[in-house]
Each structure stands twice: as C-alpha cells, then as structure tokens.
Amino acid sequence: MQDSLSGPSTAGDAVFRLPLFSDLTPELANRLLARAQMVRRRKDAILFAEGAPADQVFILMRGSVELTKLDGGSDCGVMLLSRGDIFSLGAAISDEPHLTSARALSPVIxxxxxxxxxxxxxxxxxxxALRLLITLSGQWRTATRHxxxxxxxxxxxxxxAFFLRLVDNRGESADRAELLVPKSRVAARxxxxPxxxxxxxxxxxxxxxxxxxxxxxxxxxAAVEHFCALTxxxxxxxxxxxxxx
Known part of the structure; x- marks a missing residue:
C-alpha cells in the first residue's frame, strides 16, 4: 500500500522532524517529499534483495528492519534499523546494487x-547534499564500530556494547530501554x-x-563499560x- 506525500498536511510533523528534513528550508523539504511515497509492508516482507538495483531510498518511519545476507536456508545479520534510519542510501547515491537484503522484522511504514x-x-x-554526506558519515562510523x-x-x-548503545540510542531513560526485535536476530547481528x-x-x-x-x-x-573496554x-x-x- 502506498500514499503520495505533498507536505505537512499529509506527511505529518514526524516526517519534518527526521534528520534528512529538519535542517532544510520548508521549500526544499517539500520538494523532496513531492517525489516520495509512504509505503506499508507486512512483517517478514523482503524490502529489497541482495544484488538488486538500488532504485529507492527508504526512511523507516515505524517498525524494525534487518539488513541481512541470505544464504539458502540460513542468513547472516548485518545491521538492525529502527525508526528514523535511512537505508539503501550508499548504494542508491553511487547507483550500485544492494550488498544485502532488507527484511521487515515487524509491520513497517x-x-x-x-x-x-x-x-x-x-x-x-x-x-x-550536505545532509546526505552527514548521514553517510554516520553510517560509515557505525559500520566501523561493528x-x-x-x-x-x-x-x-x-x-x-550493543545493549548500552541501544539504551543510548533508543532508551526511554538513561538506564532503561525495550528490545523490539527477537534475541535471535541480536545474536545473528x-x-x-543464541x-x-x-x-x-x-x-x-x-x-x-x-x-x-x-x-x-x-x-x-561504569562497571559494564569497564568490562566491555568502552571509552x-x-x-x-x-x-x-x-x-x-
């Protein structure tokens, strides 16, 4: 299911708070949105497959997505994405095929x-262009951490280290968070x-x-950071x- 977007009245304020749009003028943000669509997919849907052309860039508005390398009946988790993450960006900008598949771990928008x-x-x-470069820089740093x-x-x-970063990135407070994906996918990542x-x-x-x-x-x-050798x-x-x- 797809919905066309034309501005705040249809896209909602949440879209304009996304990093890609938040630093842009309303004119630029609306120009991007005029060429975008809101897409809904069911749990376990394959959003794109390894080797396929990267003809779309996605921003995850709701739900969880896993980037994974599928190999027959098994798969290797690469990255777990949550609300606000942009994906397929590097491949799309360079017009290269996808290196991984993307699978919805829940119903997603x-x-x-x-x-x-x-x-x-x-x-x-x-x-x-600058906003895209900043996002790509963040993704490169994330991959380097991996x-x-x-x-x-x-x-x-x-x-x-994974769970501390999860608390920092997505936590409801400084010391609590909820895991929104199965532990089996954390192990794969x-x-x-398990x-x-x-x-x-x-x-x-x-x-x-x-x-x-x-x-x-x-x-x-402090004890967990010391055990994990984090700085x-x-x-x-x-x-x-x-x-x-």
Whole structure:
C-alpha cells in the first residue's frame, strides 16, 4: 500500500522532524517529499534483495528492519534499523546494487524516494547534499564500530556494547530501554549463537546490565563499560541521524 506525500498536511510533523528534513528550508523539504511515497509492508516482507538495483531510498518511519545476507536456508545479520534510519542510501547515491537484503522484522511504514530523484535534488541543492554526506558519515562510523567490535572484543563485550548503545540510542531513560526485535536476530547481528548470547547476558547481569524478556536495565553503567573496554569514543551516531545497531 502506498500514499503520495505533498507536505505537512499529509506527511505529518514526524516526517519534518527526521534528520534528512529538519535542517532544510520548508521549500526544499517539500520538494523532496513531492517525489516520495509512504509505503506499508507486512512483517517478514523482503524490502529489497541482495544484488538488486538500488532504485529507492527508504526512511523507516515505524517498525524494525534487518539488513541481512541470505544464504539458502540460513542468513547472516548485518545491521538492525529502527525508526528514523535511512537505508539503501550508499548504494542508491553511487547507483550500485544492494550488498544485502532488507527484511521487515515487524509491520513497517517506510518513506520511499526514487534514487534518481534524490541524486537530482542533491546535485541542485548544497543543503541536501550536505545532509546526505552527514548521514553517510554516520553510517560509515557505525559500520566501523561493528568491525572494531568483531575484531577487538569478546562475545560478551560485544553483547554489552550493543545493549548500552541501544539504551543510548533508543532508551526511554538513561538506564532503561525495550528490545523490539527477537534475541535471535541480536545474536545473528553480533555473529554469535543464541546460546552464547544467553551466557553473555548472564555474565553481564553480574556486571550491571540486566535483560529480562524485552526489558533492558542498566544498574551499574561504569562497571559494564569497564568490562566491555568502552571509552568516550564508543557511543553511537544518533546525533548524525543514524540509530542503526
């Protein structure tokens, strides 16, 4: 199901608070929205497939999406996206095929924009081009954090770093958040088995990070950060408009 967008009256204030639009003049924001559509997809829908042309850029308005590399009956989780995240941007800007597939982990609402239209608007407007560069910078930094975690941290340290970033990026307070995706997908994203995730959470509970069902609570942040070898450089990129984990 798709709905055309033409401005605040149909798109809603939430669209104009998104990082891509918030720094733009109303004229520029409406020019982008005039070429976009709101799209609804069911849980488990494949939004795009690995190797397919990146002809659309998506902004996740509601729900959760996983970027994953599908391989027959198995898959390898790459990144977990939440409300406000832009995805397919790098491939769309460079007109390259998708390196991963995107799957809806819940019913989702997406803002979809043709890649060609976004490239045209970026070439016409330095403000739009700069906003896209900032977003791509945030996504690059997020990917670099993933590599650092995989190469430099143990499984339990990766789990702790992931949940602390989740609390920082999406938490309802400084020490609480709700996990909106299955733990099996967290394990896939971190490159560990569900059993290793369970053992790691048991270890982290003793340090001060407690996960019970979907509820996450940090009781001793300093101890968890010390255990995970985190520094002031190990935060997330929410300030750059990237909430992906």
């Amino acid at each position: 997406l803002l979809s924009m043709p890649a060609e239209a976004l490239r045209e608007e970026a070439s016409r407007s330095p403000a739009i 590599i650092i975690d995989l190469k430099c941290r143990t499984a339990a340290q990766r789990v702790g 971190l490159g560990i088995s 059993e290793t995730l369970s053992r790691s959470l048991h270890t982290l509970a003793e340090k001060g990070l407690v996960v019970r069902g979907p509820q996450i609570r940090v009781t001793d942040r 002031e450089l190990d935060g997330g990129e929410a300030h750059l408009g990237v909430r992906a984990l």
